[in-house]
Amino acid sequence: MHYGYPKYVSVAQKRAKAEKKLAALKKKNPGIQPVVIEGQALAKTWWGKAWDKNLERYADYANRIGRGRSYVRHGAVLDLQIQPGKVSGLVMGSTTTPYQVTVTIKPIPPKQWQHIKDQCKEKMESIKQLMAGKFPKALEDLFTQKEKGLFPSPKEIELDCSCPDSAVMCKHVAAVLYGIGARLDQDPGLFFVLRKAKVNDLVAETVKETKKDLLNRSKKKSPRIIDEESRNLSDMFGIDLDMDESAPLPPAGPKPPTKASPKPGKTKAGKSKPGRPKATRAEKKPPRSAGTGKKPASAKIKNAAGIETLFRRRTKRHTTAAEVIEKSDMAPQKVRNILSGLLRKGKLERVSRGVYKWVRPEPR
Numbered sequence: 001m002h003y004g005y006p007k008y009v010s011v012a013q014k015r016a017k018a019e020k021k022l023a024a025l026k027k028k029n030p031g032i033q034p035v036v037i038e039g040q041a042l043a044k045t046w047w048g049k050a051w052d053k054n055l056e057r058y059a060d061y062a063n064r065i066g067r068g069r070s071y072v073r074h075g076a077v078l079d080l081q082i083q084p085g086k087v088s089g090l091v092m093g094s095t096t097t098p099y100q101v102t103v104t105i106k107p108i109p110p111k112q113w114q115h116i117k118d119q120c121k122e123k124m125e126s127i128k129q130l131m132a133g134k135f136p137k138a139l140e141d142l143f144t145q146k147e148k149g150l151f152p153s154p155k156e157i158e159l160d161c162s163c164p165d166s167a168v169m170c171k172h173v174a175a176v177l178y179g180i181g182a183r184l185d186q187d188p189g190l191f192f193v194l195r196k197a198k199v200n201d202l203v204a205e206t207v208k209e210t211k212k213d214l215l216n217r218s219k220k221k222s223p224r225i226i227d228e229e230s231r232n233l234s235d236m237f238g239i240d241l242d243m244d245e246s247a248p249l250p251p252a253g254p255k256p257p258t259k260a261s262p263k264p265g266k267t268k269a270g271k272s273k274p275g276r277p278k279a280t281r282a283e284k285k286p287p288r289s290a291g292t293g294k295k296p297a298s299a300k301i302k303n304a305a306g307i308e309t310l311f312r313r314r315t316k317r318h319t320t321a322a323e324v325i326e327k328s329d330m331a332p333q334k335v336r337n338i339l340s341g342l343l344r345k346g347k348l349e350r351v352s353r354g355v356y357k358w359v360r361p362e363p364r
Contacts (some may be wrong), residue, residue, distance in 0.1 A: 009094075018075045018092040025078060025090070025098075034091075035077035035179035043181045046146055047188040050144055051181040054151035061154060061169060068174025077170075077179040082190045087178035093163060104158040105198035112148060117202055121302075162263045184259065296347065300329035304338045311348065311358035321354045 025032050043049045055061050071077065071091065078098055089104040106118075119142050126138040143150045161171045184191055192199040211278040301307055307324060321339060325332045339356060342348040349359045 007121040009068075014076065014092075015074045018078065021096075021098065022075070022078050022090055029079075031077045033079050033081060034075065035072055035182050037073050037182060038076065042178050043070065043185055045185045045188070047191060048181040048185040051184055051191075052153065052178060054144065055177055057146070058154050064167065064169040065174045065177060067169075067171035068176070068178050071171055071175035072182065077175050079185055080176060080179045082158050082183060082194050084182070084193055084337050087180055087194065089172075090180060091161075091172040093172060100162040102130070102160045103180070104160075105135065105152050105194055106156040107253045108150065113197055115148075116150065117141065120202060141190060150191070150197075153273050240289060266313070301327050302329050304341070306344070307338055308334070311342075311356070313360050318355050318357050319350050321356070 022032070022034055042322050044053050055065055076092045077089055077196060078092055079088075080089045085107060087101075087105070087106055089101040090097050090103055090105070120139070147153045159168050161170050161172045163170055165171075173272045180194075188197040190204075301310060301324070307328070310324065310327065311319060319334060324339065325335050328335050330338075339348065343350060345357075347359065351357055
């Protein structure tokens with residue numbers, strides 16, 4: 001007898017039930033994205049922690065959001081999809097059918113977004129740290145300012161769950177909210193998708209404003225070096241920045257060596273006779289394109305197979321997306337799409353944002 005109270009279910013039983021349901025859902029929908037928490041912390045990077053902290057500081061949420069911690073930690077969030085202005089989730093509860101949760105978030109008001117962009121100018125290094133999951137103190141106050149920063153307030157969030165609980169903030173909704181923070185750990189760019197803000201606008205404006213300032217402050221840095229830093233930032237965000245291409249970067253690697261002067265051969269009698277000079281290392285190397293100092297187009301990577309080959313040859317080192325783009329004859333976005341496909345197939349592992357390594361063993 002339970003005297004009107006729900007039957008006690010252990011954590012192990014709840015976890016086993018969720019795993020069984022998840023396996024069944026994956027057969028019908030391979031694209032399902034469960035929230036997996038590794039370790040005790042629900043969030044590990046600045047983005048995930050800031051998201052959770054923002055929710056917990058509002059009185060509307062503080063008293064009830066804690067109910068979702070155990071749910072998300074024990075694998076009850078079977079699916080979580082982040083779209084522009086909307087998050088859809090499936091949460092395993094006491095019934096056999098998962099509850100459907102919907103979180104709707106309003107976009108950042110235009111004036112508020114413009115204010116944030118203006119404040120971010122001349123802070124390119126802080127933005128790079130932020131998107132890499134590090135803790136940028138220079139932007140913390142700006143981004144987390146209550147009701148004026150990037151993170152939404154309760155009045156900008158609408159919650160809905162299919163469970164019978166009459167409370168707006170039920171434990172299933174709370175689990176999804178914490179799940180969003182865990183997902184931002186993996187891909188901070190999803191935050192801007194959720195709030196319908198164009199992150200490339202933020203970065204592009206910051207880069208343009210920073211270029212002149214960096215050149216004025218440092219006599220050592222040239223426009224080409226600034227453009228290289230901008231390209232690295234572009235790769236980190238996974239976007240294409242509109243940069244000045246009138247001054248291209250110098251080709252990577254040493255300059256081609258000059259040909260050695262041919263030496264005359266000698267006969268047995270010691271007399272000189274015209275001989276064929278030995279080929280130097282420079283002559284044995286493939287010719288470079290005239291005027292560019294680059295290898296001919298045939299040496300460029302042209303497809304996904306070429307990218308796989310590149311990573312197989314570098315099993316003991318990490319490779320950045322920028323390196324792959326440089327060695328490729330394809331558009332940067334196509335290269336990123338191929339890298340994303342290799343990640344999904346389990347052939348690559350993301351070491352950090354924009355840095356990958358080959359993980360699939362070679363067939364015997």
